[in-house]
Amino acid sequence: QVQLVESGGGLVQAGDSLRLSCVASGLIFSRNAMGWFRQAPGKEREFVAAISWSGRVTYYGDSMKGRFTISRDNAKNTVYIQMNSLKPEDTAIYYCASARQITDTYYDTRQYNYWGQGTQVTVSS
Numbered sequence: 001q002v003q004l005v006e007s008g009g010g011l012v013q014a015g016d017s018l019r020l021s022c023v024a025s026g027l028i029f030s031r032n033a034m035g036w037f038r039q040a041p042g043k044e045r046e047f048v049a050a051i052s053w054s055g056r057v058t059y060y061g062d063s064m065k066g067r068f069t070i071s072r073d074n075a076k077n078t079v080y081i082q083m084n085s086l087k088p089e090d091t092a093i094y095y096c097a098s099a100r101q102i103t104d105t106y107y108d109t110r111q112y113n114y115w116g117q118g119t120q121v122t123v124s125s
Contacts, residue, residue, distance in 0.1 A: 002026040002114045004096050009119030017084045022096030022116055023077055030074040033102040035112055036081045038092035047107035049081055059106050086123045093118040
């Protein structure tokens with residue numbers, strides 16, 4: 001059974017940083033691409049970042065470029081998202097997800113076959 005478990009969310013102030021983690025089990029982590037998405041109340045799920053199985057290829061949503069960094073440690077079955085210069089509009093539930101490969105539709109939720117339960121990030125102004 002595949003499980004993705006996110007952690008690291010919380011309440012922070014604008015300008016602060018957070019690092020989210022997602023630990024995977026039940027799959028060959030090193031052969032899966034990984035992604036982060038987020039969903040704010042009343043909004044659709046939004047692409048945050050994605051990383052190839054090797055870690056060599058990364059993608060970011062437009063509003064995250066330059067502030068967020070995705071990384072992975074295949075030895076620990078863990079993917080991270082480092083979030084700097086947080087803004088109130090970054091407030092959302094953040095989800096990690098796995099995909100068999102990264103394609104040119106890396107931003108599409110339908111590419112991802114397993115999802116975590118999410119971790120809440122709240123940024124106060």
